[in-house]
Amino acid sequence: DAGITQSPRHKVTETGTPVTLRCHQTENHRYMYWYRQDPGHGLRLIHYSYGVKDTDKGEVSDGYSVSRSKTEDFLLTLESATSSQTSVYFCAISWDSNTEAFFGQGTRLTVV
């Protein structure tokens, strides 16, 4: 299995509070991704990174920011959490942009 660790695995937070999710990889893959999974929508891309300090928006990026200061870590921040951001968040990595992605175990976030 690819070495991908997401933390925390579960979190409950209040509306309006900041939340940071962490993705850590030990595979030295260049590309890292954050997806959210919601019923009826499959997985949707939030942000991705193609190198240290190189990030770009995905299709559902509003309300989220990311940072990648090291190859192995990709952080997803909700500046002010809303109930619509209640979801399961998956980190993924890939060696290059056209190969299959390997996924972490997911983080279940509940905003109350």
Place this chain on the structure above:
Amino acid sequence: GDSVTQMEGPVTLSEEAFLTINCTYTATGYPSLFWYVQYPGEGLQLLLKATKADDKGSNKGFEATYRKETTSFHLEKGSVQVSDSAVYFCALSSLWGGGNKLTFGTGTQLKVEL
């Protein structure tokens, strides 16, 4: 934009039955196609892939053929087992910004009963 459509679930089958999960796509160019599987409480795992027209991906008894003329990538297995119970996602790799991203279907839940 690019999109993936897969059949609604849940699909319930008896053990040893034949499985088909339909997947069609809309994309510009020639995307790579994938099937991912998600077991309860886990992340997605790559099941199989195909990178060009007429390629057949296969793994663990599952197969899917990249059909450009019908823009389809249907998943099949000749004899399912209870352990195949999971959610299956069809996906394509498409251009996005400086790289590629995976576009997923909504997933099809498979339940296999004894």
